[in-house]
Amino acid sequence: xxxxxxxxxxxxxxxxxxxxxxxxxxxxxxxxxxxxxxxxxxxxxxxxxxxxxxxxxxxxxxxxxxxxxxxxxxxxxxxxxxxxxxxxxxxxxxxxxxxxxxxxxxxxxxxxxxxxxxxxxxxxxxxxxxxxxxxxxxxxxxxxxxxxxxxxxxxxxxxxxxxxxxxxxxxxxxxxxxxxxxxxxxxxxxxxxxxxxxxxxxxxxxxxxxxxxxxxxxxxxxxxxxxxxxxxxxxxxxxxxxxxxxxxxxxxxxxxxxxxxxxxxxxxxxxxxxxxxxxxxxxxxxxxxxxxxxxxxxxxxxxxxxxxxxxxxxxxxxxxxxxxxxxxxxxxxxxxxxxxxxxxxxxxxxxxxxxxxxxxxxxxxxxxxxxxxxxx
Amino acid sequence: xxxxxxxxxxxxxxxxxxxxxxxxxxxxxxxxxxxxxxxxxxxxxxxxxxxxxxxxxxxxxxxxxxxxxxxxxxxxxxxxxxxxxxxxxxxxxxxxxxxxxxxxxxxxxxxxxxxxxxxxxxxxxxxxxxxxxxxxxxxxxxxxxxxxxxxxxxxxxxxxxxxxxxxxxxxxxxxxxxxxxxxxxxxxxxxxxxxxxxxxxxxxxxxxxxxxxxxxxxxxxxxxxxxxxxxxxxxxxxxxxxxxxxxxxxxxxxxxxxxxxxxxxxxxxxxxxxxxxxxxxxxxxxxxxxxxxxxxxxxxxxxxxxxxxxxxxxxxxxxxxxxxxxxxxxxxxxxxxxxxxxxxxxxxxxxxxxxxxxxxxxxxxxxxxxxxxxxx
Numbered sequence: 001x002x003x004x005x006x007x008x009x010x011x012x013x014x015x016x017x018x019x020x021x022x023x024x025x026x027x028x029x030x031x032x033x034x035x036x037x038x039x040x041x042x043x044x045x046x047x048x049x050x051x052x053x054x055x056x057x058x059x060x061x062x063x064x065x066x067x068x069x070x071x072x073x074x075x076x077x078x079x080x081x082x083x084x085x086x087x088x089x090x091x092x093x094x095x096x097x098x099x100x101x102x103x104x105x106x107x108x109x110x111x112x113x114x115x116x117x118x119x120x121x122x123x124x125x126x127x128x129x130x131x132x133x134x135x136x137x138x139x140x141x142x143x144x145x146x147x148x149x150x151x152x153x154x155x156x157x158x159x160x161x162x163x164x165x166x167x168x169x170x171x172x173x174x175x176x177x178x179x180x181x182x183x184x185x186x187x188x189x190x191x192x193x194x195x196x197x198x199x200x201x202x203x204x205x206x207x208x209x210x211x212x213x214x215x216x217x218x219x220x221x222x223x224x225x226x227x228x229x230x231x232x233x234x235x236x237x238x239x240x241x242x243x244x245x246x247x248x249x250x251x252x253x254x255x256x257x258x259x260x261x262x263x264x265x266x267x268x269x270x271x272x273x274x275x276x277x278x279x280x281x282x283x284x285x286x287x288x289x290x291x292x293x294x295x296x297x298x299x300x301x302x303x304x305x306x307x308x309x310x311x312x313x314x315x316x317x318x319x320x321x322x323x324x325x326x327x328x329x330x331x332x333x334x335x336x337x338x339x340x341x342x343x344x345x346x347x348x349x350x351x352x353x354x355x356x357x358x359x360x361x362x363x364x365x366x367x368x369x370x371x372x373x374x375x376x
Numbered sequence: 377x378x379x380x381x382x383x384x385x386x387x388x389x390x391x392x393x394x395x396x397x398x399x400x401x402x403x404x405x406x407x408x409x410x411x412x413x414x415x416x417x418x419x420x421x422x423x424x425x426x427x428x429x430x431x432x433x434x435x436x437x438x439x440x441x442x443x444x445x446x447x448x449x450x451x452x453x454x455x456x457x458x459x460x461x462x463x464x465x466x467x468x469x470x471x472x473x474x475x476x477x478x479x480x481x482x483x484x485x486x487x488x489x490x491x492x493x494x495x496x497x498x499x500x501x502x503x504x505x506x507x508x509x510x511x512x513x514x515x516x517x518x519x520x521x522x523x524x525x526x527x528x529x530x531x532x533x534x535x536x537x538x539x540x541x542x543x544x545x546x547x548x549x550x551x552x553x554x555x556x557x558x559x560x561x562x563x564x565x566x567x568x569x570x571x572x573x574x575x576x577x578x579x580x581x582x583x584x585x586x587x588x589x590x591x592x593x594x595x596x597x598x599x600x601x602x603x604x605x606x607x608x609x610x611x612x613x614x615x616x617x618x619x620x621x622x623x624x625x626x627x628x629x630x631x632x633x634x635x636x637x638x639x640x641x642x643x644x645x646x647x648x649x650x651x652x653x654x655x656x657x658x659x660x661x662x663x664x665x666x667x668x669x670x671x672x673x674x675x676x677x678x679x680x681x682x683x684x685x686x687x688x689x690x691x692x693x694x695x696x697x698x699x700x701x702x703x704x705x706x707x708x709x710x711x712x713x714x715x716x717x718x719x720x721x722x723x724x725x726x727x728x729x730x731x732x733x734x735x736x737x738x739x740x741x742x743x744x745x746x747x748x749x750x751x752x
Contacts, residue, residue, distance in 0.1 A: 002597070034426075045581045046595040048614065049691035050410075050493045051684065071680060074593035074721075088680050092492060092699050114500040116468060117426045124490040125516060140501060189577070193569050201565070201597075202579075205421045217450035219422040221378070221577075221619075238424065243597075304447060304464050308427065315425035323468050345450075 002041050003242050006080040008155055012039055012148060013058065019144040020060040026107035028058040028141050029100075032121045034313050035113065038149060039064055041079035043243045045202075046072070052089040053122040055100050056081075059107070067100050097126050101133045110134070111141025117317060118142050146317050150309060151331040156244065157355060160310065160333050161364050162199075163241040164248070164353050168366035169198040170237075171250045179376040180229055180255055184210055184222040187233065195239045204245070205238030205314050210254070213261040214346035218339075227376065229255035234349060238314040245314050247335050248351040248365045253374045264342050265372035268350035271295040271338035272368075275306070275320075279334065279354055279361040285324040292320070292338050307337040310353060332356040333364070378417050379618050382456040384531055388415055388524060389434065395520040396436045402483035404434040404517050405476075408497045410689050411489065414525060415440055417455035419619045421578075422448070428465040429498040431476050432457075435483070443476050473502050477509045486510070487517025493693060494518050522693050526685060527707040532620065533731060536686065536709050537740050538575075539617040540624070540729050544742035545574040546613075547626045555752040556605055556631055560586055560598040563609065571615045580621070581614030581690050586630070589637040590722035594715075603752065605631035610725060614690040621690050623711050624727040624741050630752040640718050641748035644726035647671040647714035648744075651682070651696075655710065655730055655737040661700040668696070668714050683713040686729055708732040709740070 016039070020028065030036050033047040036056045047054070055067040066081050069089030076084050085103065087096050104110060120127055131138055152160065170191065177190050187210075192203045208222065209215035210233040218236065227233060236249035251265060271292045278291035292306045305324075309316030310333045318326035320334070328334075337351040350368065354361040392415070396404065406412050409423040412432045423430070431443040442457050445465030452460050461479065463472050480486060488496075496503055507514055528536065546567065553566050563586075568579045584598065585591035586609040594612065603609060612625035627641060647668045654667035668682045681700075685692035686709045694702035696710070704710075713727040726744065730737040 043597055044595045045583055045597075045614075048581050048689070050495065050689055051691050051695070052680075069680065072595060075596050078596070090492070090680055090695055090697065095492075112500070114504075116466070116471075116499060118499045118501075119426065120496040120500050123492060123494045123518075124488070124496050125494075128490075142499075185577075189572050192578075193572050196565050196569050196572075201561075202568075204580075205424050207421055219420045219448060220451050220454070221419055221421075238421075304428075304445065304466055313424070313426055315427050319427070319466055321466065 009080045015148045025111045026060050026109050028111040030056045040081045042076055053096055057103055097129050104134045107136050110136045110138050112138055113142045113145055114140040115142030152333050159242050159244040163246040164364035166199040167246040170194040174252050175375045181226045183224040183226050185224055188222045200239035202240045204240055208235040213258045214342045214348050216345045227254045232261050247310050247314050248353050253372050254376045257372045257374050262372050264340050264348045268338050269370050272336050275336040281328050281330045281358050283328050285318045285320050285326045286322055289320050289322050307335040310335055328356045330358045380531055385456045391524045401487045402436050402485050404487040406432045416457045418452055429472055433479055473505050480510045483512050486512045486514050488514055489518045489521050490516040491518030528709050535618050535620045539622040540740035542575040543622040546570040550628050551751045557602045559600040559602050561600055564598045576615035578616045580616055584611040589634045590718045590724050592721045603630045608637050623686050623690050624729050629748050629750045633748045633750050638748050640716050640724045644714050645746050648712050651712040657704050657706045657734050659704050661694045661696050661702045662698055665696050665698050683711040686711055704732045706734045
């Protein structure tokens with residue numbers, strides 16, 4: 001069995017089935033990597049190939065049904081899913097559509113994630129055919145999926161704790177890894193190797209930037225520009241273990257830190273402290289946002305939020321944002337990610353990963369030092 | 377400018393606009409990573425966050441229009457796209473929908489990829505709102521996107537050549553990297569590090585397997601099972617350079633190769649030879665499939681095809697399959713990937729990457745040795 005014992009998946013299914021019962025929903029149809037994996041345990045990087053569709057049907061009563069290309073049958077058999085229906089894919093005429101229509105026969109109301117953060121990882125043409133051929137009513141079920149996934153199990157938390165520790169150990173090696181004159185692209189590569197050496201299984205996500213006293217953009221790939229004295233280097237990694245992400249960054253001053261950069265760093269660090277104080281079950285995401293926002297003294301950035309959920313995706317619901325009234329609950333794993341505009345085109349970001357409890361949150365990342373560290 | 381000069385993108389746009397003119401299509405709406413990147417040059421791993429939608433509109437006349445979250449504006453300004461329209465995302469009420477509807481005003485017929493290999497990387501709810509609010513007719517444009525992307529430019533081929541060389545150099549280090557007793561998970565990690573050391577920017581995709589004389593599954597993540605004498609170890613990597621993939625595998629016998637495994641390897645190697653002989657402009661994918669299939673002597677597997685296109689995605693159109701009548705053209709980059717069932721639950725795969733020319737194809741990967749190499 002990959003990653004988790006069957007009891008983990010039984011509990012997930014039970015929770016969604018209870019919500020389906022309340023909503024009068026007969027089945028849920030899933031076709032995206034995160035959702036199929038969450039309910040089946042089917043974990044493979046093969047999703048990077050866009051060619052084949054994969055479906056998982058969760059009936060309101062009974063066990064999940066996988067409708068998948070034959071190439072995935074052997075791996076699916078290693079999960080807790082017993083009902084596996086396959087076809088030889090790719091098939092340009094009928095790429096699993098008939099098999100799916102047959103599977104949905106008899107269901108009157110079928111949920112499909114259609115709302116915030118959802119996508120449709122099958123051709124729209126195929127999905128429309130399924131809708132036409134099934135007499136069922138298709139409705140949005142994003143809220144229900146969200147409600148189940150948002151609280152992590154002990155087993156999930158254990159993995160998230162491990163990958164955050166791995167990320168922290170790699171960042172601890174910054175003084176040996178990064179130095180003046182090093183092209184940013186090389187710094188990225190060296191850091192990826194360090195993450196793997198520390199135990200990450202994949203470095204799916206590494207973005208970052210460097211610039212004098214701050215940086216202009218936080219989602220770019222690196223170029224060959226060498227690190228210079230006075231640069232602030234920021235690296236933000238979503239590395240994975242058993243398909244679970246950490247997502248946090250660290251800032252380092254190269255050789256020298258100017259006062260403006262030190263000040264920005266301190267402001268962000270304090271904003272995170274405020275976040276740690278207010279990240280309590282019962283508070284809403286909006287409350288948490290407000291507490292962090294005040295400490296930034298009106299400085300804002302274009303990131304759009306100060307953190308988010310974390311798990312089998314780099315970012316998950318909810319958002320730490322003024323609009324998000326989601327109550328924090330024990331078992332949620334979140335990032336705290338305040339960002340600050342220093343001056344036109346120059347910003348700084350800071351990020352930690354935490355577990356929400358009934359009491360004070362538990363830091364999963366090793367807390368950043370309170371003053372901008374100077375290395376190199 | 378990231379990755380390519382503007383002329384590269386101008387040529388891409390020109391080609392799609394010519395097809396749009398023929399089809400009477402006023403604009404094309406894109407929302408997926410590969411398509412947005414292909415036409416804009418916008419390259420970031422930030423797509424791994426499912427939270428924010430990103431749109432690119434290609435009008436039949438004029439330049440592309442990016443409708444994107446503000447967090448991506450700075451990076452988009454580094455591309456050749458000048459018309460960048462942003463909003464503060466995530467916005468639970470209107471996540472770019474109004475901005476997109478305004479942008480599409482005046483277009484009567486809008487293409488959206490809806491067919492084979494396409495997906496919709498925005499909430500279906502939002503897409504439906506756009507359809508309702510725009511008087512335009514929305515039609516499938518998958519074929520046009522495919523027709524443009526299928527032939528690679530000289531600049532793209534140069535990058536693909538480089539990443540294949542990097543992958544080949546990493547595989548050359550197999551004798552030092554893999555050995556009896558090594559857990560498969562460790563072999564994966566060591567190989568990822570080797571790929572990065574050889575120059576890969578990311579190891580997005582690494583799957584593989586090991587088993588006595590063959591393996592049962594080719595898309596699983598690795599476990600802690602140690603490599604044993606008599607195992608065949610297969611590693612299949614999609615590593616990237618500037619966002620372009622190699623996609624090929626190698627097989628290694630650990631300590632000893634049994635006759636059945638040697639025979640299967642030879643058969644697959646010969647099938648690839650047949651592929652190299654028939655991979656000629658003018659032949660169809662089906663012709664190529666047939667030539668490779670004959671050499672396998674009726675042995676088949678569940679993979680569903682013997683190769684595919686390659687570029688900014690791990691797998692691209694077309695498929696080397698009996699159903700795919702796409703004519704091969706000079707400039708297409710393909711994988712040749714025959715697979716063979718050795719016995720029940722035991723298979724072997726082999727893969728090379730090639731460039732189609734008017735004459736013999738050019739191997740981008742360093743050709744595998746003709747006999748199953750024994751290492752460890």
